[in-house]
Amino acid sequence: MIDVVLNIVLLLFLLTMAVSILFIRHLMAMAMLFGLYSLLTAALFLVLDAPDVAFTEAAVGTGISTVLMLATLAITGIHKEKRPKIHLPALLLCTLVGGLLVVISLDLPPLGDEQSPALQGVAKHYLEKGKEETGVPNVVTAVLASYRGFDTLGEVAVIFTGGVCVLMLLGHWRQKPSVKVKNKIRITSR
Amino acid sequence: MESVLDLVLGHFNYWAVIALLMIGLYGIIARQNLLKKLACLSIFQTGVFLLFISWGYRHDATVPILAEGFSRYANPLPQVLMLTAIVVGVATLAVGYALIVRIHKAYGSIEEDAILEKDQQEQE
Amino acid sequence: MKSHLLLQVLARYLIPLILLFAFYVQFHGDFSPGGGFQAGAIFSAAMVFYLLAFGLPAAERVLPPSWLRILACFGLLLYAGTGLVDVLLGGEFLNYSVMAKTPLEGQHIGIILIEIGVGMTVASTLTLIFYAFAHWSRLP
Numbered sequence: 238m239i240d241v242v243l244n245i246v247l248l249l250f251l252l253t254m255a256v257s258i259l260f261i262r263h264l265m266a267m268a269m270l271f272g273l274y275s276l277l278t279a280a281l282f283l284v285l286d287a288p289d290v291a292f293t294e295a296a297v298g299t300g301i302s303t304v305l306m307l308a309t310l311a312i313t314g315i316h317k318e319k320r321p322k323i324h325l326p327a328l329l330l331c332t333l334v335g336g337l338l339v340v341i342s343l344d345l346p347p348l349g350d351e352q353s354p355a356l357q358g359v360a361k362h363y364l365e366k367g368k369e370e371t372g373v374p375n376v377v378t379a380v381l382a383s384y385r386g387f388d389t390l391g392e393v394a395v396i397f398t399g400g401v402c403v404l405m406l407l408g409h410w411r412q413k414p415s416v417k418v419k420n421k422i423r424i425t426s427r
Numbered sequence: 428m429e430s431v432l433d434l435v436l437g438h439f440n441y442w443a444v445i446a447l448l449m450i451g452l453y454g455i456i457a458r459q460n461l462l463k464k465l466a467c468l469s470i471f472q473t474g475v476f477l478l479f480i481s482w483g484y485r486h487d488a489t490v491p492i493l494a495e496g497f498s499r500y501a502n503p504l505p506q507v508l509m510l511t512a513i514v515v516g517v518a519t520l521a522v523g524y525a526l527i528v529r530i531h532k533a534y535g536s537i538e539e540d541a542i543l544e545k546d547q548q549e550q551e
Numbered sequence: 552m553k554s555h556l557l558l559q560v561l562a563r564y565l566i567p568l569i570l571l572f573a574f575y576v577q578f579h580g581d582f583s584p585g586g587g588f589q590a591g592a593i594f595s596a597a598m599v600f601y602l603l604a605f606g607l608p609a610a611e612r613v614l615p616p617s618w619l620r621i622l623a624c625f626g627l628l629l630y631a632g633t634g635l636v637d638v639l640l641g642g643e644f645l646n647y648s649v650m651a652k653t654p655l656e657g658q659h660i661g662i663i664l665i666e667i668g669v670g671m672t673v674a675s676t677l678t679l680i681f682y683a684f685a686h687w688s689r690l691p
Contacts, residue, residue, distance in 0.1 A: 241436060244439075244440070245436075245439055248439065248440065248443040249443075251443070251447070252443060252446055252447065252450075255446075255447055255450045255451075255470050256450060258454075258466055258467070258470065259450055259453070259454050259458075259467065259470075264460070264462055264463070267462075267463065267466060271466055271469070274470070274473070275473075278473050278476070278477070281477065281480075282476075282480055285480050285481060285483070285484045285501075286483070286484060286485075286488060286489065286490050286491070286501035287480050287483065287490070287501065287506045287509075288490050288584040289506055289510055289584045289585070289586065289589065290476070290480060290506050290509050290510050290513065292576070292584055292585065292589045292592075292593075293510055293513045293514060293588055293589050293592055294476075294513055296589065296592035296593045296596050297513055297514060297516075297517045297592045297677075298473075298513070298517070300592075300596040300599065301517055301592065301595060301596055301599060301677055301681070302469070302517045302520055302521075304599055304603070304681070305517075305520070305521055305524050305680070305681065305684060306462070306465075306466070306524065308524075308681070308684040308685065308688060309462060309524045309527055309528060309684070310462070311688050312528050312531070312684070312687055312688045313462075313527065313528065313531040313537055315462075315531075315536075315537060318458075318459075318460040318463060318538075319459060319460070319538055321457065321458055321459065323457075324453075324456060324457030326456075327452075327453050327456035327457040328453065328457070330452075330456070331449040331452050331453045331456075332449075334449065334452070335445055335446070335448075335449040338445045338448070339441075339442060339445055342438055342441040342442065342445065343434075343438065345438070345441055347433070347434075347436075347437025347438060348436070348437050348438070348439075348440050348481055348484055349437075349484050349485050349486035349488075350437070351485070351486075353482065355482045355483065355502055355504070355505065356485065356502050359504065360502045360503065360504045363503055363504065364491070364493075364500055364502075364503065367493065367503075368493050370654075370658070371655075371658045371662070372655040372658055372659055373581045373582075373658070373659075373662060374492055374493045374494065374581065374582055375491070375492045375493075375580065375581055375582060375583065375584065375585075375586075376491040376492065376493060376500065376503040377491055377492075377503045377506050377507055377510065377584070377586070378580050378581055378585075378586050378662065378666070379503075379662075380503050380504060380507045381507045381510065381511070381586060381588075382586070382587075382661070382662040382665050382666055383647065383658060383661070383662055385507060386634070386645040386665065387634075387644070387645055388511075389511060389630075389665070389669065390630055390631060390634070390645070392511040392512075392514070392515055393626070393627055393630055393668070393669055393672050393673070394627060395515050395518065395519075396514060396515055396518045396672060396673060396676050397623060397624075397627050397672055397676060398518075399515070399518030399519050399521060399522050399676070399680075400518060400521075400623060400675075400676035400677075400679055400680055402522045402525070403521050403522055403525045403679075403680045403683050404679065404680075404683055406522070406525040406526065406528070406529055406683075407525050407528060407529075407683040407684065407686070407687045408683065490584070492582075492583065492584070510586075510588055510589075511588065513588075514588045514591070514592060514673055517677070518676065518677075518680070521680045521684075524684070525683070525684075528684075528687060
């Protein structure tokens with residue numbers, strides 16, 4: 238029972254944080270709030286019995302992506318957003334879609350339900366046979382590395398591609414020519 | 428009365444996720460600042476993560492690491508999917524930030540209307 | 552670069568601990584929460600911390616970007632190569648059971664190998680991304 242209550246309190250915090258990220262105009266403050274938001278998400282994952290995911294979110298969301306956002310702010314040097322106007326069509330669309338989703342959500346199995354379809358198929362097999370078939374007690378690692386190895390290979394390739402894209406956009410070699418020319422001049426003058 | 432409380436407790440996660448998704452969607456459409464748009468995109472993404480992890484939760488269960496003396500574990504499958512998605516998410520987010528940096532270098536602004544205005548001026 | 556004394560002293564004590572924890576998470580991931588993705592993220596967080604405290608030139612002396620590029624490729628190739636070795640040994644792609652005498656041993660070797668590949672790629676890619684941003688922010 239205590240984890241359900243904790244879950245709801247953390248979710249309320251999370252919603253407050255999301256709304257304040259949307260409305261705050263100072264971008265530096267937004268980056269800080271964003272770090273807090275990720276930390277709250279990590280805590281929520283821990284409450285929902287997902288320590289592996291909480292780990293990753295704490296390191297990636299709170300650490301790296303917040304620092305990347307701050308780096309972007311430092312490069313662009315822009316610290317304040319213009320005063321936003323209320324966008325009526327977007328507001329209408331979001332209320333409509335949100336309302337529809339809430340109606341649909343009533344048909345979903347309640348939180349922690351035993352009969353939930355997500356628990357029936359392969360998940361059951363992983364939990365019952367995982368140790369015998371892979372010899373790894375941590376089922377998350379077993380599924381990640383062994384059962385769904387091909388999937389993970391694709392994910393790693395996507396991360397690699399993302400890194401390549403960033404290097405193409407902000408790569409060092411674009412700036413190299415001017416530096417090289419300077420060096421050459423210095424070398425020849427010596 | 429009892430059934431209403433059960434409904435709220437059982438579905439609160441979904442409603443919170445829907446609220447997060449809609450906050451993110453509204454921000455992506457309505458905000459002019461590109462950095463703000465990316466932050467809202469992250470909120471949207473986190474909503475999806477939370478939805479999956481909520482599906483993996485089981486009452487009175489423990490974390491999915493097999494050990495003596497426990498028989499009920501949370502569902503590992505959504506956790507695996509989200510674990511990889513988070514790391515992929517930061518790599519793609521970094522591409523977005525890199526694009527913002529390049530846009531700022533080319534246009535001197537990261538407000539959408541200023542960029543559009545400059546584009547139109549160049550065309551004329 | 553201005554000197555940030557407090558940050559540097561803190562970094563000197565914290566970074567070894569963070570790196571140690573990253574390696575623990577990498578190699579103990581079979582038995583406790585952890586694995587390549589988490590370890591890579593923690594490792595690159597340590598490198599980001601080092602860069603913030605000591606500046607880009609110092610960080611590039613510790614881990615040159617050229618090494619990182621090679622490591623990122625090598626990690627991905629190690630992963631795919633493990634799959635290919637399984638094919639050559641007569642199994643399916645990424646079926647580790649054929650890599651040793653008993654299927655369980657093979658699974659163990661395979662999982663450790665690909666986790667190392669994942670960890671390498673994630674750590675070096677995220678660090679490289681941050682290097683690129685840091686480099687760009689130093690330009691006039």
